[in-house]
Amino acid sequence: MNAIIVSTLLGVIMMFVSWGTSNTKLQRNIGLVGMLVLILANIAQMNGWLSVNFDTKGMLAFNAIGLYVNTILFTITFIYLWINGEEIDKIGNHTADYYAIFFFILCGISILTSFDNLLMLFIGIEILSIPLYILTGADKKNLFSNEASLKYFLMGSFSTGILLLGIAFIYGATGSFHLNMPILNPATNLPVEHFLMSAGLLLLFVSMNFKVSAAPFHFWTPDVYDGAPTVFTSFMATVVKAAGFVAFIKVFEVQRIALGQNTWIIILPFVIVSTLLVGNITAVFQRSVKRMLAYSSIAQAGFMLFALYGNSTFNNEALILYIVAYSLATIGVFAVLIKMKDYSIESFNGLAKQNPALAFLTTLFLFSLAGIPLTAGFFAKYYMLNAIFTAGAGIWLLVVAILFAAVSVYYYFKVVQAMYFVEGAPAIHPIEKSYARKLWVIAIILLVLGVFPSLLFNYLYF
Amino acid sequence: MLLLSILTIPFIAAIVLLFVKHNEKANYIAIGSSVVIMALAFNIAFNGAANFDADWILSLNARFILTADGLAKILILLTAISFPVIFITTSKNELRNRNQFLALMLFTQTGLLGVFLAGDALLFYFFWELALIPVYFLCSIWGGEKRIAITFKFFIYTFLGSLFMLIGIILVYTNTTDHSFLITSFKHANLTHGQQLAAFALFFTAFAIKMPIFPLHTWQPDAYEQSPTAVTMVLSAVMVKMGLYGIIRWLLPLFPAAAASHANFVIVLSLIGVIYASFIAIRQDDVKRLIAYSSIAHIGLMSAALFTNTSIGMQGVLIQLFSHGINVLGLWIVADIIEQQTGTRSMKALGGLAKKQPTLAILLVGFALANIALPLTNAFVGEFLIFNAIFQFNPWMGAFAGVSVVLAAIYTLNMVQKIAYGSVSDATNLMQVPNKSAQFVLMVLLGIVFVTGVYPQVLFNITADTLQQLFVK
Structure with a gap:
């Protein structure tokens, strides 16, 4: 509850900060301090030091994992804002408002990690989405940004409609919005399948797939990610997507039986394999790194x-590690990309000679995305594969996964090759020392988690 | 602690090297650290070393455990001897950013030593990849003209192979009784017959690509040709041994039933590769490619012998792992000296080396004889045992394998004839006396060839315990 209240308050405060001061640096720092306050407030609840709670009649339920995910996502957001603060300034002239928007998004995220009622799921998703439409169109003089925003808004509203319809069906079947409300057979008291329930869950499934950009509901992703200002794409592709996954799991962890166990193990692998296929294969053919990253984010969604x-602690561990590894590496790559004057792969030619440190960092981030050992990305993939195998997936699914992992190496390494092995003069904006230092922080986190991944889970058990 | 220090020294030296811009100093650091490692390796090989065991990833129950038995010792010895030899003989070659080159080489050495020492499957996988990535950069930055595409092919090939192994590891790990990656738990995992076959296939793919076994060998000759010579030496002398090591350490003990039922299949593939590579070697004009194909042939023989499941075959391979490394290293160094001084690798353009540079010619002949496995040379001992094992397994296969000896004699002697004898060609006329250190190193290597050829008991002693574990129940 702390996170929801504090993030809302901070959002409102940020809205009025621009009246008090027009100094963007000050606004930025207020935003960062606000982020720290939010993280602390959440940690306070996590450890039971101080937590504001009131009875929500079972609308929200706070558990250790949800709060921990909050902490992780807030921390990633903090790192993101810390690195990209100056870039955010450059878009439009509403710095403080952007921070307000970020806090509203985080409010949506804290609802999505704690909802226990389908109505709260709906509200959480809306609180999350509407600010995103604004961010996508933030560069209002750029046609692509406008187009992306409109596209995102239309498609997003449509999928929210599907979500609502699904919730309505489920309500019709169970007479409740409560998340865990099985339909019981009066005679045996065991859960039974119900047509309306299954149909409702299927609609929910489609809508959630849309939100996390899984194929075949991914069509909006490349255009929106490509059109949105790069600095916001970085946020959308990481923290927001991660929150979508957390909500997705929360719904289907408890309810998948109602969908029929067989349905689940048919449609889920179908969606996974098609997501991996579309994301990876299309990424291979991209000439623009930004678009390649958009498709790669689809591919990574396939892995997530x-x-x-499955349905075990392994899954939670795997997802948490994956979120951290993927988000940090993606934020890192985007932070480098922002500094390039041109987003084509050729523009990276010869970067290693001109700026060895930056090239090394980019390589490390790409390695993590590709899942090369010594980086967190490797263990993220490992934990994921281990989790599904423990859950009883066939070896074929693992083989498909690693085949696509090998494909992903192909397109990530194209950038590495351009940087190290091709001569050229990359056009980059000047980079301050402090900016590179911030990227090193991400790199070190990725390396440490690449050797000791369990550091991330210690909190959950000890 | 000895085992931990042999891993950390190259790693730290590599990091230090990244900051040493001066070429001479970089050379000294690389050579110095690799000589220290060599001393440690000798100590480990002849006096043994205690296991190193520490917690690593608690939630997965993965441990950082290093052990050195006979198999590991012989390969550590080979790795540790190879690197100073390579550093010394190539120290005069022109390379830009030499410090980075040497640093990446030492990272590779860390990975290789780790692979041979790891007693935990996840750790093994970790080092397996760690050995590959620096090589990717080494070949792509300092390699020949077509380096980028060819190195990438090599990288994707081996990376995909190791991913298959990763699935295999997950498969076995999930079925261990105590959920651990230790090799002992892996041996006692409860696998059904189907699972064992699947795991066998997954592990085997990774090792077969690395060795490489026909028809997965296509990356190799190109990669050898395009890599800078120092890296080619690492690849062919040490890195291919990773595949064989994997088979001896993991594949055979873990899946004995699957290995036995697929023995014919693997041996036939290996032997096809042997004969096929030998024939291609005969047709080569490029010295580097010739040695590359000859190396494929020798590795094929070793993998065939492993699957015969006989103790003499295993003994032969354990010796040959070391001997092949030394011989091929010697050949590469001679070839490199010739290429550096004449600027060509084409045998047509060479000739008359014996008249111009008799010392070098004698060294070349020495290593060539070892390559054919003539008695008194080290390879004779190993290959004799290997042929013996294949013959016992199946006389027809033995006969088929025997053809490779004749073929080896043809291409190796042909090479010697074209390079060393005949009239002095224009290219050979450019040859000068090779530098003292390179000559000294070559003589030491040739010394090893004959000492271990006449008195192989040194090597038998080192590997005795592995053989006992594998074949005396």
Whole structure:
């Protein structure tokens, strides 16, 4: 509850900060301090030091994992804002408002990690989405940004409609919005399948797939990610997507039986494999790194969908590690990309000679995305595969996963090759020392988790 | 602690090297650290070393455990001897950013030593990849003209192979009784017959690509040709041994039933590769490619012998792991000296080396004889046992394998004839006396060839315990 209240308050405060001061640096710092306050407030609840709670009649339920995910996502957001603060300034002239928007998004996220009622799921998703439409169109003089925003808004509203319809069906079947409301057979008291329930869950499934950009509901992703200002794409592709996955799992962890166990193990692998296929194969053919990253984020979503396959602590561990590894590496790559004057792969030619440190960092981030050992990305993939195998997936699914992992190496390494092995003069904006230092922080986190991944889970058990 | 220090020294030296811009100093650091490692390796090989065991990833129950038995010792010895030899003989070659080159080489050495020492499957996988990534950069930055595409092919090939192994590891790990990656738990995992076959296939793919076994060998000759010579030496002398090591350490003990039922299949593939590579070697004009194909042939023989499941075959391979490394290293160094001084690798353009540089010619002939496995050379001992094992397994296969000896004699002697004898060609006329250190190193290597050829008991002693574990129940 702390996180929801504090993030809302901070959002409102940020809205009025621009009246008090027009100094963007000050606004930025207020935003960062606000982020720290939010993280602390959440940690306070996690450890039971101080937590504001009131009876929500079972609308929200706070558990250790949800709060921990909050902490992780808030921390990633903090790192994101810390690195990209100056870039955010450059878009439009509403710095403080952007921070307000970020806090509203985080409010949506804290609802999505704690909802216990389908109505709260709906509200959480809306609180999350509407600010995102604004961020996508933030560069209002850029046609692509406008187009992306409109596209995102239309498609997003449509999928929210599907979500609502699904919730309505489920309400019709159970007479409740409560998340865990099985339909019981009066005679045996065991859960039974119900047509309306299954149909409702299927609609929910489609809508959630849309939100996490899984194929075949991914069509909006490349255009929106490509059109949105790069600095916001970085946020959308990481923290927001991760929150979508957490909500996705929360719904289907408890309810998948109602969908029929067989349905689940047919449609989920179908979605996973098609997501991996579309994301990876299309990424291979991209000439623009930004668009390649958009498709790669679809591919990575395919890997994260594996977390839905099983139903064990392994899955939670795997998803948490994956979220951290993927988000940090993606934020890192985007932070480098922002500094490039041109987003084509060729523009990276010869970067290693001109700026060895930056090239090394980019390589490390790409390695983590590709899942090369010594980086967190490797263990993220490992935990994921281990989790689905423990959950009883066939070896074929693992083989498909690693085949696509090998494909992903192909396109990530194209950038590495351009940087190290091709001569050229990359056009980059000047980079301050402090900016590179911030990227090193991400790199070190990725390396440490690449050797000791369990550091991330210690909190959950000890 | 000895085992931990042999891993950390190259790693730390590599990091230090990244900051040493001066070429001479970089050379000294690399050579110095690799000589220290060599001393440690000798100590481990002849006096043994206690296991190193520490917690690593608690939630997965993975441990950082290093052990050195006979198999590991012989390969550590080979790795540790190879690197100083390579550093010394190539120290005069022109390379830009030499410090980075040497640093990446030492990272590779860390990975290789780790692979041979790891007693935990996840750790093994970790080092397996760690050995590959620096090589990717080494070949792509300092390699020949077509380096980028060819190195990438090599990288994707081996990376995909190791991912298959990763699935295999997950498969076995999930079925261990105590959920651990230790090799002992892996041996006692409860696998059904189907699972054992699947795991066998997954592990085997990774090792077969690395060795490589026909028809997965296509990356190799190109990669050898395009890599800078120092890296080619690492690849062919040490890195291919990773595949064989994997088979001896993991594949055979873990899945004995699957290995036995697929023995014919693997041996036939290996032997096809042997004969096929030998024939291609005969047709080569490029010295580097010739040695590359000859190396494929020798590795094929070793993998065939492993699957005969006989103790003499295993003994032969354990010796040959070391001997092949030394011989091929010697050949590469001679070839490199010739290429550096004449600027060509084509045998047509060479000739008359014996008249111009008799010392070098004698060294070349020495290593060539070892390559054919003539008695008194080290390879004779190993290959004799290997042929013996294949013959016992199946006389027809033995006969088929025997053809490779004749073929080896043809291409190796042909090479010697074209390079060393005949009239002095224009290219050979450019040859000068190779530098003292390179000559000294070559003589030491040739010394090893004959000492271990005449008195192989040194090597038998080192590997005795592995053989006992594998074949005396």
